[in-house]
Amino acid sequence: MKNHLISLLILFSLSTISTAISSELPQSQAQKLIRDLNLFPSELINIVDANHSAPPLLSHNANRLVEKRFKFPGLATAGVSVEELGHHAGYYQIQHSYAAKMFYFFFESRNSSNDPVVIWLTGGPGCSSELALFYENGPFTIANNLSLVWNEYGWDKVSNLLYVDQPVGTGFSYTSDKRDIRHDENGVSNDLYDFLQAFFAEHPEFVKNDFFITGESYAGHYIPAFAARVYQGNKAKEGIHVNLKGFAIGNGLTDPEIQYKAYPDYALDMGLITTAEYKRLNLALVPVCEASIKLCGTDGTVACVASYVVCNLVFSTILSHAGNGINYYDIRKKCVGSLCYDFSNMEKFLNQNSVRDALGVGDIDFVSCSPTVYQAMLVDWMRNLEVGIPALLEDGIQMLVYAGEYDLICNWLGNSRWVQAMEWSGQKEFVASSEVPFEVDGSKAGLLRSHGPLSFLKVHDAGHMVPMDQPKAALEMLRRWTRGSLSEETSDSGNLVASM
Template identity: 75%
Template sequence: MKASSPTFLSLFLLLLLLLSPLPSVVALLRAPPRLPSVSAEKLIRELNLFPNQPINIVGDSNRLHAAAPRIVERRFKFPNVIDPRGVSVEELGHHAGYYQIEHSHAARMFYFFFESRNSSEDPVVIWLTGGPGCSSEMALFYENGPFTIANNLSLVWNEYGWDKVSNILYVDQPIGTGFSYSSDRRDIRHDEKGVSDDLYDFLQAFFKEHPHLAKNDFYITGESYAGHYIPALAARVHQGNKAKEGIHVNLKGFAIGNGLTDPAIQYGAYADYAMDMGILTQSEHDRINKVLPVCETAIKLCGTDGTISCVAAYIVCNTIFSSIFARAGNVNYYDIRKKCEGSLCYDFSNVEKFLNQKSVRGALGVGDIEFVSCSTTVYEAMLVDWMRNLEVGIPALLEDGIKLLVYAGEYDLICNWLGNSRWVHAMEWRGQKAFVASPEVPFEVDGAKAGLLTSHGPLSFLKVHDAGHMVPMDQPKASLEMLKRWMEGLLSKSTTDSGTLVSSI
């Protein structure tokens, strides 16, 4: 039976309500949950995005590379780049490509690869944007990619692009997102096994295409719903390495920015954070939190592999967030310092305008494939995955010496620092007691405090000052320093000269 079956879901919700304390039931009925389709549409509209398609499922006649090799990659140069240096395509080292997913029916994954501006021996970093269902081009052009988009749709070099310290990959995933596509709806993914298997197969093909990079250190990064993707991919890569499945991927660490990883703990922090930040009064906080026992019970039933129970948990638990948001008014829940004007919280529309230009599409070799900035279909397909706990696989990675950095901008509500800090501190692993006992120390950039850091062994938690949900966009210099120092094992190092840590463009 499908997880979305209304009969089974209704019965499950009814049973959950009957097993719950009466005040929780009353509070839940006062705050009816928003339907997933409405939530997905709201997510997209608030970013001023208007994709033409809900997902990239194309007809066979539109297939780009029916008989092509498994990976098709080209060097390219974006048109309209403001570049006084006149660098050639070869010198630039920018690549765009499609990977034919091995364990799929007809799926092809699109990616960008930008060689390091510093050295080919720099680590390889993969960035995963969340949503679920939003393209990694969102981060590429608005957060930590080589360029930012000007209002006239020209590209300006980003002084703090992460390609200054790494060879960086941006992947459109899960399938149907961005320029990734399939001609078979069976390739739509519903859980982290499908997502991480696709990404692992992509990495195998990528390192086969670029064997000189396989020896480099490898790091997995991303934000938001990638709090699910990242630990799942880290575990998949580690599993593949231990089983000697293919090319050894030199995994050294993974970093989660303002992510959703352990929903039971993080949903429990929503009302606390909102009250601490003055969004809720004590009485409002207490009333909303009456739903929390129902939410926690639902998440427990979901576990790590539930289906209908996980959709029920999503519906129940999101009444907590929707109740807070209803009281917050027009506050931008990605950055509570800001206001949303009507339905618009950010204007990321230039990414759609830029990538839909004929000259850009020609340079990238995407043919007639639509750019789906954020996919409502992918969002809804991942509902059974939303409330699953992805923290459970992390301790084994830490025990094997693979580093984890969890960082969070202090003004984000939706994946707030408080909930992230709580699950990191609650995680049971060999170094837990020492981590919990470790003091907070300032994270300094150019002699100024940019955040608060707690670390022990392979685990680090960083609360980033003056940032919301998208830390690399709000604090570009600090986020670049964070990445470089973390990869070098110097995250707690203070500096008064960032130029000594970050090479010039």
């Protein structure tokens, strides 16, 4: 019976898409939608020839994790030595793989080595965490002349900060065997857990620090799975105990059934569609999307891909009605470029020979967003990752979900709904709790709802990438949350800009 329903769903998907392309959209517009939805980014994947020489960082080294201290060329450091700077780049030879190498950056805190260790995961799936490093919350930003400028709101001001290029094939991470490409959160979370074990073995001085997992967008899938894997590893005493204190999801995709259903509501509220269009969506597409997600479940395969096709028609239909090249990451803006923002300076910077030499990556191509990784993870897209979160909350592990109010693709409304619908012992109290202003320097930067270990923050004047749009508020959010005082504005916030 289930296979019959899946077959009908696939037929519906194909016929609906065919009708949409032929009757509503010219072929060029359909292709544009595919590009704009980031289904086929411009770059491929880091799969190198088996005879390809390893980067200098890995050559002739038997350790699974190899890293070097470095300084980016041209970075003004006021005479600070490479040793004192505390910037690291490295490769981890993934334990359960055929030939996979995972690249990462580690930036020691500009404040104190006792600050928490924070790992950042960018979404996609298949987009490099360097996007966040250089455009959101890293130690520096890239100027138009490709020089680096210290970021006064970099998250390394309050944490020891990790960025990882994952899944394999993303960023500077690579493999010589296609069997290493991951297709689900089991593979992704196991790789991240194994990396974390190797990282703390290399840096035992940080083992006792509080540890937090953060990220945005499709990392709404990665983060709960990774947090659950760390939690499981700690309980089973598999290796080094990780001092996991919490995880934060920014404008993420976590519970697709609830979040896709929220698209028409958000679009209507923001004036992107008319009431008539809203009714048509809820009559024709949303019920089929919901049914398809139920068929997908938490471990479906073909049904999950069919569900992805059906449900994203809800999103693309809204985009076609909104028109005028709307930026679905920030509806106040126009979409420019394949990712709706110009991130070309990052690729230019990282492709410079002097930068490659500093990082020790050799001639490995940098892949900002990989279509191969993206497509490999399609079976994972419509799965619900909320299911593993309640157990973490019950054990006192903190979760913060935050969302910029002008993002369409992972909008605050859908995120708020799944957080409130989640069943755990504090659900009723969380839903009944009052929203309070989140204030930074005396100004309201958002609205916060909290109870126990769970917090939801709607961030004002921000789109999909909150640390890029509201860098000071994002840094203050991280500082307070990792110190257990998210709802309190303290005198420390005024000092965040004072030091480099």
